[in-house]
Amino acid sequence: MSALRIEQVTTKKVIPKTEDLVFGKHYTDHMFVMDYQEGKGWYDPRIVPYESITLDPAAMVFHYGQTVFEGLKAYRTEDNQIKLFRPDENFKRLNRSSERLSMPQINEKDVLNYLKELIKIDQDWVPAEDGYSLYIRPFVIATEPNLSLAPSRSYRLMIILSPVGSYYKEGIHPVGIHVEEAFTRAVKGGTGTAKTAGNYSAAYKAQEKATKEGYSQVLWLDGIEKKYIEEVGSMNVFFKINGEVVTPELNGSILEGITRMSIIELLKTWGVPLSERRISLDELFRAYEQGLVEEAFGTGTAAVISPIGELNWNGKKMIINNKETGEVAKQLYETLTGIQTGKVADPFHWTVNVR
Amino acid sequence: MSALRIEQVTTKKVIPKTEDLVFGKHYTDHMFVMDYQEGKGWYDPRIVPYESITLDPAAMVFHYGQTVFEGLKAYRTEDNQIKLFRPDENFKRLNRSSERLSMPQINEKDVLNYLKELIKIDQDWVPAEDGYSLYIRPFVIATEPNLSLAPSRSYRLMIILSPVGSYYKEGIHPVGIHVEEAFTRAVKGGTGTAKTAGNYSAAYKAQEKATKEGYSQVLWLDGIEKKYIEEVGSMNVFFKINGEVVTPELNGSILEGITRMSIIELLKTWGVPLSERRISLDELFRAYEQGLVEEAFGTGTAAVISPIGELNWNGKKMIINNKETGEVAKQLYETLTGIQTGKVADPFHWTVNVR
Structure with a gap:
């Protein structure tokens, strides 16, 4: 497990009011990033300010679609703990998805630990209101700039966080x-x-x-x-x-x-x-x-x-x-x-x- | 048809020797870019220096895969003309692909004209040797930063060019x-x-x-x-x-x-x-x-x-x-x-x- 590098924001964003939340539109102050290179494996795990990423127009994700993702949530409990629901299953499935797409495996435990660190840093973003949560999106993309039809030799894993409203604003209805x-x-x-x-x-x-x-x-x-x-x-x-x-x-x-x-x-x-x-x-x-x-x-x-x-x-x-x-x-x-x-x-x- | 904006490089790259060409690894000096926004349509067609692009980590192409592409070639003739082979069919098919992926249609004629301008600017990159050509990769990606499961409301069309070697280095063999x-x-x-x-x-x-x-x-x-x-x-x-x-x-x-x-x-x-x-x-x-x-x-x-x-x-x-x-x-x-x-x-x- 490589040492996790942490670079915090200098100015924090204003956290939106829970009633203003729209699914998948607001992102927290930080994100997790880790890169992969064939022969070197995963390297430079880091928590950095949420920001745009820069890719070559020939990056393989745009052309041949090697990408996998997961979706899970963090919840704030009444006694102010923050809980994840079966996150180990998400990272296991991420690896199964990657296997199907000829993409490299991650160390599930390490990545879960990185995720916990990320959530701790952005913990104020986990909503306390009933039905609200922090949506977590881990994803991996192929980054090698190459138009040859073959698996990429470099990848990037990212985890972004988005506070989300209740799916059922007016209660469950069929x-x-x-x-x-x-x-x-x-x-x-x-x-x-x-x-x-x-x-x-x-x-x-x-x-x-x-x-x-x-x-x-x-x-x-x-x-x-x-x-x-x-x-x-x-x-x-x-x-x-x-x-x-x-x-x-x-x-x-x-x-x-x-x-x-x-x-x-x-x-x-x-x-x-x-x-x-x-x-x-x-x-x-x-x-x-x-x-x-x-x-x-x-x-x-x-x-x-x-x-x-x-x-x-x-x-x-x-x-x-x-x-x-x-x-x-x-x-x-x-x-x-x-x-x-x-x-x-x-x-x-x-x-x-x-x- | 919006006016095409052209921004040329200040320093041109060294064009690789044809014998050193590897498929999909070398790109010319310029690329074509055009953006789309729902309600506004396609806008700002431009030829700019070949460079990395910047996208939000939540850009929909990374998560839900709205992307289409084409592949065609430009050939240099013995009398030093540059020819495309049935490019209208490629842009028609690009539109059919986009329809399937719930992505916006392009004006096929306009984009073919933009492509011709791009090739003219980078014409020195079209190889003259027998069996060599300039590979052309038009592609469209969903750019809206949004994790909701619905078609993106913004897209980017790009065309990149890559000189390519003969597929058959030692002649055709089955x-x-x-x-x-x-x-x-x-x-x-x-x-x-x-x-x-x-x-x-x-x-x-x-x-x-x-x-x-x-x-x-x-x-x-x-x-x-x-x-x-x-x-x-x-x-x-x-x-x-x-x-x-x-x-x-x-x-x-x-x-x-x-x-x-x-x-x-x-x-x-x-x-x-x-x-x-x-x-x-x-x-x-x-x-x-x-x-x-x-x-x-x-x-x-x-x-x-x-x-x-x-x-x-x-x-x-x-x-x-x-x-x-x-x-x-x-x-x-x-x-x-x-x-x-x-x-x-x-x-x-x-x-x-x-x-």
């Missing part, structure tokens, strides 16, 4: 979802399980369609048969059908969500019947016609739980739980956010104190 | 190809037809496997059935089977190559039997067993024609034309490079003079 049949998010053998930039912009066209039709998000089907449910928007998805909670099994194109993983562990502990398996849209609609679809919700870091009130499959509509948030969704939301903010006991040791 | 069955390049409904960064780094893992097994390139199968031939490396692919030239039809996941398109037009003019259709690896191997596979080659801007001498499909091997370059490949290579460099008549009006 959203309407458009089932996408033409565009494909990911396919087996592709990059769907990696958090890499290309997966996200590839989804914008389908989101445009959904928005035009008055829906909030897209339900993604598998890229091969266009039959099986994969994800909703950029979240994993769960259904409660006839007392059992069902979520699509990880199949090589579904993102391995950390919220998804935590929910599965919680439901098992609670003794709620659960299965991870292939589920087709046909099966879901048949269950709906029999009155058996009890709940549906997306899960992810940003919203934690996002209940689904309506599904539109090419004109065939499904109204779920009278467009109200279901009991399982509510319990999961309260438990997860409770653990994250230290209000609920954490028997799984999921949270990590920053200080 | 390469060995590994058929990839696990990794997938692209699938219908995805971004396979767009020239966007994410498609390229997604292919590195398969290329790694091919290299390890002693093969030069990867043959990509369709992402759905893993049966039908799509592309080879980052090129389109052609086979000559029992007197007929066959290339996979454009299906929503295959890149619409400009060399591919030109070859199809040439073969039609020559009266060579040709079909664009689905072709499975099974069909190809059956034809091979009957002694009917006469030629195979990849096509693209970098190599123009890249003959395939051997295919390895999971241990099943195919040796094509005794690992020698076939007649059709040779004729196509000579005609295309001849037209590009002004040595052969251009009845299709494919070339455009820069000056």
Whole structure:
């Protein structure tokens, strides 16, 4: 582990009022940066003032897309501690994503320590208000200036921090979802399980369609048969059908969500019947016609739980739980956010104190 | 069309000797830059010294991957003219790629004119030696600093120029190809037809496997059935089977190559039997067993024609034309490079003079 270099700002920014926060628009005073060179490994880990970066126009990230990222949050507890939620899982996944994109591995423990130092320095930016948090974005980009089609020999890892508002300004309320049949998010053998930039912009066209039709998000089907449910928007998805909670099994194109993983562990502990398996849209609609679809919700870091009130499959509509948030969704939301903010006991040791 | 602003360098670089050129490593003195802002459109087109660019670490290109690019070449003719090959097709395709990635359209004619001005300013960099050319890389990146998952509201278009050596230092010689069955390049409904960064780094893992097994390139199968031939490396692919030239039809996941398109037009003019259709690896191997596979080659801007001498499909091997370059490949290579460099008549009006 190289010595961490710290260069503090001379003038601190004014921290925006929590009510003025817009997701992903405000950044703290500092950022973490570390460089990689083939043959040398990662070097010069440093916390420096948040500032623009300078890259050659031929830097490979602009041309061939080697980039991976993560998203996690820091929460301020009532007794004024700062907690992270399962950050080790984020750095493990960053490494899995990097492996898929032929990018170098990081030392997960070292980077978690650097992150803790960064948050300590910018700790005044972690909001105290209920529902607010500090969003953390680690990312790695290919920096070698070279138009040859081959993995870059240099990279930069950065971590930036952004205080964010509650995803639910007026409380959780279920959203309407458009089932996408033409565009494909990911396919087996592709990059769907990696958090890499290309997966996200590839989804914008389908989101445009959904928005035009008055829906909030897209339900993604598998890229091969266009039959099986994969994800909703950029979240994993769960259904409660006839007392059992069902979520699509990880199949090589579904993102391995950390919220998804935590929910599965919680439901098992609670003794709620659960299965991870292939589920087709046909099966879901048949269950709906029999009155058996009890709940549906997306899960992810940003919203934690996002209940689904309506599904539109090419004109065939499904109204779920009278467009109200279901009991399982509510319990999961309260438990997860409770653990994250230290209000609920954490028997799984999921949270990590920053200080 | 906004007025083009030109800022010349004060000290020119030393132009490398052609024998020292490495693909994509040397850049000319100037570059073209133009910015886009939602509500304002494209503005401030300018030719400026080649230099690093400065971006916010939250610039969306690093996180959600909105970026598209093109690749084309300028050639110096024997009578000292400078020619481009079908540049209008490159800018049309750039716009098609941008549409897929929810990025703004450019005015193709204006940008072609800007490119011509840029090449005129750096004209000394266009190599005169046989097989050498000036590689042109237009690309657009999302620049808005915002971690929200939605299309960027600002972009930058840049064009950089790089003198490049002959793809074939020791003359064309056929390469060995590994058929990839696990990794997938692209699938219908995805971004396979767009020239966007994410498609390229997604292919590195398969290329790694091919290299390890002693093969030069990867043959990509369709992402759905893993049966039908799509592309080879980052090129389109052609086979000559029992007197007929066959290339996979454009299906929503295959890149619409400009060399591919030109070859199809040439073969039609020559009266060579040709079909664009689905072709499975099974069909190809059956034809091979009957002694009917006469030629195979990849096509693209970098190599123009890249003959395939051997295919390895999971241990099943195919040796094509005794690992020698076939007649059709040779004729196509000579005609295309001849037209590009002004040595052969251009009845299709494919070339455009820069000056």
